[in-house]
Amino acid sequence: MTIFPASAMAAILFVSLNPELEGRWGGELDVGAAQLRIEIVxxxxxxxxxxxxxxVDQGNARVPATSVTVEGDRVIIELSAASARYEGTLTPNSQLDGEFEQVGQTFELDMARMAQPAETNAPPARYDNDRDIxxxxxxxxxxGSLRLPEGANTVPGVVFISGSGPQDRDMxxxxxxxFLTLAEHLADAGIASLRLDDRGVGxxxxxxxxxxxxxxxxxxAALTELRLQPDVNGQCVGFIGHSEGGSLAFMAAGSSAPDFILSLAGMHASMADTLIEQGEAIVRASGGSDADVAAQRAVQDVVMTALRDTPVGEAGPAIEAGLIEAGLPEQIARQQAMIWGQAYAQNALDLDPAPYMQAYPGLFSALxxxxxxxxxxxxxxxxxxxxxxxLPTRVSTLAGHNHLFQLEASGLPTGYTTAPHAMSPEALATIVEEVQNLIDMSCQ
Known part of the structure; x- marks a missing residue:
């Protein structure tokens, strides 16, 4: 079962109140071939x-609700971006007993209230220094939003580039x-930053x-716009790319000539290689066996073969048929085909970022x-x-930090939302210091 990230903002309906329903709920969706952890906020x-x-088990993919209707102890959540719906009833023992519907199929999904993180480490809400861009x-x-330091006057600046999938400006x-957390810390160090809603978001x-x-x-284009801002030193601007954004920064460099690039957990390999490596790593870290790794790779091979052997934009039917033949339920195969059958996935699958890294002569740091x-x-x-x-390059690693630079030893995607901070204090200090070093070396 695949839950789609949505590109639309959540719509809100005016409904009756029940404060006991408010908060975070968690449960496990049993779809036969897999058990997926689901959270509802x-x-x-x-x-x-x-x-x-x-x-949770699909990289914490998020689907904003199209509508939420509360009728006494009953809640109905419509999720049009995923062609899905959840209906649950609050029980006397403070659980939600309900059903999840998607693509014409219904699954039982009972949910229990989850504790909120003890500390969110959210940055101060100093929005007065944000400029709409x-x-x-x-x-x-x-x-997007341009975050400026207090009393900004021709300061250096960066453009944030997010990773795979549509994300909002704050990541x-x-x-x-x-990204909002990092932007605040950069501003405190005298560095402006531009963060953007991806295509289809906001x-x-x-x-x-x-x-x-x-x-x-x-x-x-965003870097060009940043250079034109009156409070920004147009001769000292660069990219900060996260995950796939690390590779995209080099691809953007050819036309925009950034003064420096910082990659955070950057995907500096083809998508195919990255998916294979991360798939095995996550399966093994979750306690999977060699057989589980082989099964994961077999499914990946089906998808990748279809992507490589069909015209761009036409891989969906081949992916669906291959996954059904491999034993996946039809609804799961259909959902996977809708995601991976897109032209972007085909064009990105075997794209080698090495030539782009070689072509950029400027300062580059990877963390x-x-x-x-x-x-x-x-x-x-x-x-x-x-x-x-x-070429001028620095590579370093923060021990004990996950993909979002949270201090979380397991590294599993399940830790992203349960970590007590958006980024660890050590990571924030290290990133800000690295940006400042790049500025000092490249903007003389």
């Missing part, structure tokens, strides 16, 4: 309800706002990217999390060193 404000579904790249318009993961244009270069071009299971620090570091050769 319900929030009531001024008489209206909003909600969000999180698929619009970035134009041809017919694409991206909405919100559960209750954590990763107020940005809902124009589907067909190739990673499409997103890279968006980011190049990895030692516990990261999505981007493996050792193998990615080796690829960077091999590609960059004698």
């Amino acid at each position: 319900l929030d009531e404000s001024d008489g209206s309800w909003s909600g969000e579904l999180i698929s 619009r970035v134009l790249n041809g017919e694409v318009t991206l909405a 919100t993961v559960g209750e954590h706002r990763v 107020d940005s244009a809902a124009i589907t990217p067909h190739h990673p270069q499409d997103i890279a071009d968006d980011m190049g 990895f999390g030692g516990s990261d299971l999505q981007v493996l620090a050792n193998v990615m570091s080796e690829r960077i060193i091999a590609a960059r050769g004698a």
Whole structure:
């Protein structure tokens, strides 16, 4: 069962109140071939309800609710982006007994209230220094926020580039706002930052990217816009890319010429290699056997073969048929085909980032999390060193940190939302110091 990330903002309906429903709920969805951990967050404000579904075992994919209806002890959550619906009833022992419907199939999904993290480490809400920004790249318009230091006057600046999938400008993961947290710390160090809603998120244009270069071009336009801001030193700007954003920064560099690039847990390999490596790492860290790893790889091979052997944009039917033949239920195969059958996935699958890394002559620094299971620090570091050769490059690893640079030793995606902070204090200090070093060396 695949839960789709949504590109639309959550809609809110005005409904009756039941404060006992508010909060975070967790349960396990048994779809036969797999058990998926599901979380639902319900929030009531001024008489209206909003909600969000999180698929924990699918990289914490988030689906904002199209509507939330509360009728006494009963809650109905519509999730149109996933063609899904959840209906649950609050029991006397404070649980939700309910059913999850998707693609014409119904699954039992009972949920228990989850404790909130003891500490969120959220940054101070100093929005007075945020400036609304619009970035134009041809017919694409991206909405964003420029965070400026107090009393900003021609300060250096960076553009944040998010990783795979549509994300909001704050890179919100559960209750954590990763980019917003980092932006606040950079501002405290005298560095401006521009963070953007990806295509299809927030107020940005809902124009589907067909190739990673499409997103890279968006980011190049963002760097150009950053240079034009009156409070920013246009001669000292760079990229900070997270995950796939690390590779996209190099692809954007050809046309935008950043003064420096910082990669955070960067995907400096093809998508195919990265998926294979992270798949095995997560299966083994979850207690899986060699047979489980082989089964995971077999499913990956089905998808990747279909992507490689069909015309761009036409892989969906081949993926669905191959997964059904491999033994997956039809509804799961259909959902996977809808995700992986997109042109972007086909164009990104075997794209080698090494030539882009070799073509950029400027200063580059890469920081990895030692516990990261999505981007493996050792193998990615080796690829960077091999590609960059004698070009100015620094690679380092923070022990005990996961893909989001939270201090979380397991590295499993389940830790992203349960960690007590968006990024650890050590990681924030290290990243800010690294950006400052890049500025000092490249902006003389």
